Amino acid sequence: MGRPVAIIGVGQTYHGKRMDVSYPELVREAVMAVFKDTGLSPEDIDGVVSGTMPSMMEGIALTHFYLADAMQSAGKPIMKTETCGSTGVSIAHTAYYWVASGLADLILAVGHEKMNEGDSQATMTTVAEPFYQRYFISGAPGVFSMQSQMWSVRYGISEEKVRDAAAFISVTHHEDAFDNPYAHIKMKVSMDDVKNARIITYPVRLLDVCPNSDGACAVIFASEEMVKKLNRKPAWVKAVGYRGDEYFFGDSDKAVWESAAQAAKEAYNQAGIKNPRKELDVAEVYNPFTFQEMLFYECFGFCGPGEAPDLVLKGTFTRNGELACDPSGGTLCTNPIGATGLIRVAEAALQVTGRAGAHQIPGAKLALAHAMGGVDQFNGIMILGSKL
Amino acid sequence: MTKEYKTIKTELRLPYELAYGATWTRFFEGMKEKKIYGTKCPKCGRVLVPARSFCPRCFVDMGEWIEVSQEGKLVAWCYTNYRYFGMPTEPPFIGAQINLDGTDVNFLHLIGGFDLSNFDEVRKIVKNGMKVRAEWKDDRNAHIMDIRYFKPL
Numbered sequence: 140m141g142r143p144v145a146i147i148g149v150g151q152t153y154h155g156k157r158m159d160v161s162y163p164e165l166v167r168e169a170v171m172a173v174f175k176d177t178g179l180s181p182e183d184i185d186g187v188v189s190g191t192m193p194s195m196m197e198g199i200a201l202t203h204f205y206l207a208d209a210m211q212s213a214g215k216p217i218m219k220t221e222t223c224g225s226t227g228v229s230i231a232h233t234a235y236y237w238v239a240s241g242l243a244d245l246i247l248a249v250g251h252e253k254m255n256e257g258d259s260q261a262t263m264t265t266v267a268e269p270f271y272q273r274y275f276i277s278g279a280p281g282v283f284s285m286q287s288q289m290w291s292v293r294y295g296i297s298e299e300k301v302r303d304a305a306a307f308i309s310v311t312h313h314e315d316a317f318d319n320p321y322a323h324i325k326m327k328v329s330m331d332d333v334k335n336a337r338i339i340t341y342p343v344r345l346l347d348v349c350p351n352s353d354g355a356c357a358v359i360f361a362s363e364e365m366v367k368k369l370n371r372k373p374a375w376v377k378a379v380g381y382r383g384d385e386y387f388f389g390d391s392d393k394a395v396w397e398s399a400a401q402a403a404k405e406a407y408n409q410a411g412i413k414n415p416r417k418e419l420d421v422a423e424v425y426n427p428f429t430f431q432e433m434l435f436y437e438c439f440g441f442c443g444p445g446e447a448p449d450l451v452l453k454g455t456f457t458r459n460g461e462l463a464c465d466p467s468g469g470t471l472c473t474n475p476i477g478a479t480g481l482i483r484v485a486e487a488a489l490q491v492t493g494r495a496g497a498h499q500i501p502g503a504k505l506a507l508a509h510a511m512g513g514v515d516q517f518n519g520i521m522i523l524g525s526k527l
Numbered sequence: 528m529t530k531e532y533k534t535i536k537t538e539l540r541l542p543y544e545l546a547y548g549a550t551w552t553r554f555f556e557g558m559k560e561k562k563i564y565g566t567k568c569p570k571c572g573r574v575l576v577p578a579r580s581f582c583p584r585c586f587v588d589m590g591e592w593i594e595v596s597q598e599g600k601l602v603a604w605c606y607t608n609y610r611y612f613g614m615p616t617e618p619p620f621i622g623a624q625i626n627l628d629g630t631d632v633n634f635l636h637l638i639g640g641f642d643l644s645n646f647d648e649v650r651k652i653v654k655n656g657m658k659v660r661a662e663w664k665d666d667r668n669a670h671i672m673d674i675r676y677f678k679p680l
């Protein structure tokens with residue numbers, strides 16, 4: 140595991156359609172916020188790691204160059220980490236490895252995206268295989284719809300139950316977002332609204348899908364020595380896990396989804412977690428689609444295969460449930476993709492340090508943050524705790 | 528009222544010429560002759576379709592070419608009813624994972640050959656596990672769209 144590493148501060152932008160600022164200004168907003176949160180300034184930072192989903196989301200390549208001034212990275216070692224939708228968690232992993240290795244004491248991690256400046260699905264479709272598959276993928280919703288559909292049939296879950304459970308997830312997360320000052324979509328929706336919304340890619344309907352958000356998130360990772368020196372309340376990194384599947388969509392089973400299950404297993408082994416549903420207090424699961432959130436519950440061992448819809452409808456994963464999942468409203472309500480995974484990490488850090496405000500889960504000590512990317516291939520996890 | 532700030536409209540168009548390599552060239556020449564080719568891994572024994580030059584799991588060269596069945600069963604599907612810039616396939620369409628008989632992976636293509644305009648009607652026709660068969664275009668260009676779609680049997 141290397142040296143102990145902790146998160147000592149986080150900063151987020153107000154996420155949404157942010158045509159009031161340029162991309163660098165948006166990123167600076169998050170970077171300023173983390174410096175305000177920690178009392179640190181750019182000269183204290185040893186290195187900067189940043190990332191976006193695909194750079195071409197905003198039509199400007201090499202974002203760590205474009206955003207260098209906004210991240211105050213000039214004169215420092217810089218890295219870019221890019222793993223599609225899981226970029227934010229991969230940025231956190233990179234920052235963690237950097238400090239854990241002993242080669243740096245304070246690393247600034249920045250995730251960002253300005254999705255309203257481009258055509259997100261057109262950009263994402265460039266991720267798909269060009270000779271055989273791009274014609275049939277239809278952006279992110281197409282991939283995840285196929286997967287959700289396959290999963291529900293595999294485990295014999297009735298179409299009606301899946302649709303009810305998906306609607307329940309949409310309703311509760313949209314409610315949760317009202318208590319998160321940074322969330323993008325703040326909208327009251329009913330079960331009927333979700334179930335009867337327009338079909339995007341069946342079975343996914345409009346209110347089962349995340350928005351296109353502009354936003355950035357900045358997090359500072361510190362060595363144990365710095366935690367003590369700065370006297371900050373730390374969120375300790377208890378574990379990291381990451382796995383990828385092979386490239387071709389169709390070569391591996393996405394209803395079982397080994398990369399998600401194995402990434403969680405690796406993290407649980409490091410953190411010594413045997414029963415995640417009992418031991419975790421909060422999980423910020425990457426949930427751009429309601430249906431997919433249920434697959435993750437199963438892959439992460441929160442319940443057995445095919446059991447998620449019943450437990451969702453019982454309220455097991457709501458804010459007052461046994462394991463609070465996405466009390467921030469999650470990716471479903473806010474998705475500036477390159478920032479999204481890092482927002483999950485930041486939210487987990489706020490929870491275990493008791494700083495999550497109106498959406499704080501009382502007494503939270505152990506939290507999981509997750510993000511997924513590729514055409515379903517990538518899954519990354521970070522587990523944070525209040526104690527080393 | 529919040530002030531509206533200026534924006535600039537810009538567009539990127541870049542030309543590419545992607546190399547198929549020997550294996551995929553042979554696969555697409557097969558499409559022209561209404562044949563679907565897979566390759567068999569000498570190590571794990573899996574038949575992969577489309578054909579590959581190496582097994583992604585075993586990392587060994589794929590030796591054996593196999594003309595695979597044009598029939599298979601539907602494993603997963605989604606009905607697409609939205610549009611984005613440069614979308615290569617006109618919506619509504621049904622993207623699908625099809626397990627062609629005798630192969631060990633799912634082949635991605637379209638399901639069609641019936642009216643797609645009304646989703647409730649579509650839902651009555653399309654079932655996981657149903658048998659489908661490739662329908663070819665008359666005018667074929669060694670392209671993945673030489674197969675018009677897979678049609679329910």
Ligand SMILES: [Zn+2]
Pocket residue numbers: 568569570571572573582583584585586
């Ligand atoms: Zn093999």
